[in-house]
Amino acid sequence: MFKPSSFAPAALIAALVAAPGFAQEKQGSQPKAPLRYQDWFKDTALRIELDHIGTRGFEKFALKRLVEEPIWPGARVHLVDPTGYGKYRFQVFDKAGKELIYSRGYCTLFGEWLTTREAASGMVRSMPEPLRMPMPRAPVTLEIAVRDDKTGDFQPIQSLDIDPTAYNVHRHAPAWEVEALHGEGLPVDRTVDIVIVPDGYTRAEEQKMLADARRFAAVLLGHAPFDRHKEEIAVRLVKAFSEESGPDEPRKGLFRDTAVHTTFDTFGSPRYLTTYDMEALRHTSAAAPYDTIIVMVNTNRYGGGGIYNWYSIFPSDSEYDEYVLLHEFGHGFGALGDEYFASATGYDEDAFYVTGVEPWEPNLTIKKTREEIKWGHLIAADTPIPTPDEPEFDDAVGLFEGGGYKAKGIYRPTRDSKMFHKGMLPFGPVNEAAIERVIHYLVGKEVAR
Ligand SMILES: [Zn+2]
Structure with missing residues (x-):
């Protein structure tokens, strides 16, 4: 359950907490049988235009309008996101049967702004947050969750009822060639x-x-x-x-x-x-x-x-x-x-990667055993863990200290990579495998762990 922090302006919280639906959060349930796209969705896409409003410790969504796009080009095999990537996640439940029929992880500029010192000062901002999904055949409930600062687990923020059959779903397409x-x-x-x-x-x-x-x-x-x-x-x-x-x-x-x-x-x-x-x-x-x-x-x-x-x-x-x-x-x-840690960013770095919390990104970890490291199965048996920052390990997958804007306590998979230094270095085996998980997800192939 979401708890407003002392940063949140009291009047704003009072107004929003009183809004209907705020307390009606429910736990996600697993589908009983494999989901079939055509049972639940049309061939078009639904864009749910929201505003994301809040400050550090307090987040809320306001529905602006619904837009129908001419085609849903996304995943039809994996309707429930198998990757686990993202700071945020939205889940879609069939309103009548409460079945989970679609989900997707994502990140936003607003989510990054929440890690800035400006947000820590208590300033409240809003940014547009349009979400996209296949067009449901019947009314659904949208549930948006964010990772908890202390555990990294998803915690629901808010539920919204969405009626894709409403008369005022917009259908205007851009005219660009x-x-x-x-x-x-x-x-x-x-x-x-x-x-x-x-x-x-x-x-x-x-x-x-x-x-x-x-x-x-x-x-x-x-x-x-x-x-x-x-x-x-x-x-x-x-x-x-x-x-x-x-x-x-x-x-x-x-x-x-x-x-x-x-x-x-x-x-x-x-x-x-x-x-x-x-x-x-x-x-x-x-x-x-x-x-x-x-x-x-x-x-x-x-x-x-x-x-x-x-x-x-x-x-x-x-x-x-x-x-x-x-x-x-x-x-x-x-x-x-x-994977870099020496350059200044606009973030409050301790808020971006909280000490002691495992990052959700597939190329950063705080774990130090082969069994617990996300890419442990790709580390050769004779590679030391942690891996020394020495040229002899230039081509090795290992556990190199430094990453996620921090020199200590967060580890990366290779000594150097495209996510570390400027230049045309390769992504490296761990990063390429992470990218291929997303490719396999979107094209409907089996997604590796
Ligand atoms: Zn970057």
Whole structure:
């Protein structure tokens, strides 16, 4: 059960706790028989547009509207998310029978903001949080949960009743043209559908937009593990134009009118390139069938951002642009954590990874025995645990101290990787296996532990 902390403004809590449905949280139940997609869902998608509001220790969701998208391109075999990835999770229950019929883990920019010192000061903020699922045939109950700070286990925040048969479910599609870059014609329900959304490209920059998108699609498809799955991946570009060129750069006083409102200087960090406007991003992305969103920002400034099952954002013309694309996609698609620990971030690092709590990311751990380490089965018998930070272990999977912005107490699987240093290093065996779990989940193959 969720408990408001002393950070929460008392009047706000009183108003929201009094709202109907707040106390009606229930435990998740396991389905009795294998779920069949057609029994529960139509071929379209449902976008549930929420606002996420709160501060550290207090979170709440407000329903804005429901939107029907023309096609559900996501998982149809694994309706209940088998990965366990994400800080948040939403579960969907059939309202009549209370059966769990769909779930998905995810992270958000709001969830990251909660780890900043601004949130620790008690400031209350809100950000758009549109969730997506296959269109249910009948009314459902949506239950959103967040990981508990002290245990890492999911705790319910709130339940909302959703009626997909209501007269006011919106059905307006974006008018942007879509350019197929790879894998057009593959069945969308058995394919990882990647949508590239450009930001800060004007109509006069259309040829640059197309050239950039083709270049970066080739980079992604040429890199392990994606190069091994080219027949299961489709890449499409939504030709969304911006009125002005480039993203926002608030510390330079530069604010531009762009398609999905990307910005540098997020949480005070100059290189943190994100968008707060997830509503515009989901709307724009819906021009194409998609499982994961990559935002390509027309800028030569260094920066990026990747949030699991939310978005991966990179700059088109920075010295490290190809590295940033792959690193951020490691976060946004593969649920990987940062393995570095020496650079400053905008976070309160003790809030991001709480001491003594096992990180949920597949490439970070606090465990120190082969049996307990998530990737223990990939560590060779003659590799010492913990593994010394020495060149002789450059190619080994092991247990290397330092990761998740902390030099001590958190461990990473390889001495170096794309999640650690700038440059075109490989992801490494553990990170590639984590990414392949998501690929297998989305295309309906068996998902390894
Ligand atoms: Zn990172």
